[in-house]
Amino acid sequence: MDFTISPALEDLRQRIAAFVESEVLPLESDEGAFDDHENIRLDLLDELRARARASGLWCLQLPEEDGGLGVGRTGMAVCYEEMNRSIFGPAVFNSAAPDDGNMMVLSMLGTEAQKREWLEPIRDGKVRSAFAMTEPHPGGGSDPSMIATKAVKDGEDYVISGHKWFITGAGEASHFILLARTSDDARNGLTAFLFHRDQPGWEIERRIGIMGPEEHGGHCELSFDGLRVHESRILGGLGRGLKVTQTRLGPARLTHCMRWLGLAKRSVEIASEYAARREGFGVRLADRESIQLMLGDLGMQIEIGRLLVMKAAWAIDRGEYARAEVSMAKIHVANVLHRAVDRAIQINGARGYSKDTVLEWIYRYARQARLVDGADEVHKMVINREMAARGRDFWSWRVEGAADELD
Structure with a gap:
């Protein structure tokens, strides 16, 4: 390789x-x-x-x-x-x-x-956008099959009613991709629609306060009551909403991991810099075995995350969905980010807990990593499902020159 x-x-x-x-x-x-x-x-x-x-x-x-x-x-x-x-x-x-x-x-x-x-x-950076999928109970979250927002055909339009929440960026977005149910078909019952913020028939009910710093536009709760979307604004085809979510969420989850690795490395950078100059009881922190073990372990865990991300990225570039690979990267990197910033704060002491560094910002931001785009537990279920379906082939290597069998 x-x-x-x-x-x-x-x-x-x-x-x-x-x-x-x-x-x-x-x-x-x-x-x-x-x-x-x-x-x-x-x-x-x-x-x-x-x-x-x-x-x-x-x-x-x-x-x-x-x-x-x-x-x-x-x-x-x-x-x-x-x-x-x-x-x-x-x-x-x-x-x-x-x-x-x-x-x-x-x-x-x-x-x-x-x-x-x-x-x-x-x-071109002229507008911002949002992806409206997640719903409050009993609607769909990690399981898109539970989505309850409905789109009913009326001439050349679809009339949409329902409820979404934790929609990232909605407060600043002009362009929206909305997932709604167009039939009860288990596989082909969802459709993705494109709509603009100026269209009537929907509203932002509130911007939901969260523990950490927020993306521009926050995380909002939306209600739909008569939003009309022309059939020409269906993305990916009628009843192909599940394909849209699969196409979007796999790479998007992976790009989260790519970015989180950057924040994990920054956390180690801040911790290493401080340990190199801070002394206590006549010894630099960097010379203490306990600190070396902390930083060495983080270096290894971050590198494991980078390898998982790169393998998943390679598979997607080949045309695969790479479900198991993306899930492994998502679980590992989300946890590494949290561990890296937590240990960096510990090494920096009160300085790390203060706003004198960005560590406390990263720490609050990092906790959501184990939840967004699917909780750890959901991704472990995905991995297990792939293992059960593929058996021993789950651990097979791609063979050069062999016919591709993509997802």
């Missing part, structure tokens, strides 16, 4: 790293750079985005024909880590959730007309 990257990709990684170092990291220590929800101020973000785009560091995730850099999932894994060395990084390069996943699914499944109307404005 070849883990080398091309000189062009390495050049891109270095340019992203330099941009983050000079343009983005300094803002983390400026209280005035934050908005009321502990993210980067939108006007300041727009300035940075313009500079990033002018530097050719924009929309890595899209293929060249859709206006991106076309680096593929493995290239994204390399670059997204560098972006999220800063807590503000991904948004600067238009590679933050939920726009990131929405652009990828629109690129893969949208018609040319839909790409012009719905994808291009997100790609």
Whole structure:
């Protein structure tokens, strides 16, 4: 297996790293750079985005024909880590959730007309977007088959009614992808619809307060009562909503992992820097075996996460859904992020618990990693289901030259 990257990709990684170092990291220590929800101020973000785009560091995730850099999932894994060395990084390069996943699914499944109307404005940074799937009980969460929001055919329109919540970015979004039930068919009963925030028949009931810092637009509760969507705004085909979710959520989960690895590495960086200069009882923290064991273990666990992510990215680049691979990466990296920042705070002591570093920000943000896009337990069930279906072949290697058997 070849883990080398091309000189062009390495050049891109270095340019992203330099941009983050000079343009983005300094803002983390400026209280005035934050908005009321502990993210980067939108006007300041727009300035940075313009500079990033002018530097050719924009929309890595899209293929060249859709206006991106076309680096593929493995290239994204390399670059997204560098972006999220800063807590503000991904948004600067238009590679933050939920726009990131929405652009990828629109690129893969949208018609040319839909790409012009719905994808291009997100790609160009003119609008933000949201993916409206999750519902309160008894509706669908990790199990899309439980989705209760309904879309009823009326002429050339569908009339939608229902309830969604924890919809990331909805408060700032203009373009929405909405999953609703168009029939009771177990496999083909869901459909994905595209709608604009200015359409009547829906509202944001509230922005749900959360423990950690928030993405722009927060996490909102939405109600639908007569939203009309023309049939031309169906994404991926009638009754193909499950395919839309599979197409979107697999890569989107993986990009979360790519970004989280960047935050885990940043946590270790802050801990290592402090341990190298802090002394207690005549000994540097970095010279204490207990600290060396902590940091060494984190280095190994982060590297395991990087390998899991890269294998899943490689499989997706080959056309696979890579369900088990993505689930393994999601579980491991989510837990590594939490462990890394927790130990970094422990090494930094009161300094780590204070706002003198970004560790407390990362710590509060990290707890959601084990929940978003499927809880740990759900992903372990996915892995077990794949094991049961494939038997001993679950651990097989791909053979060069053999016929591909993709998902």
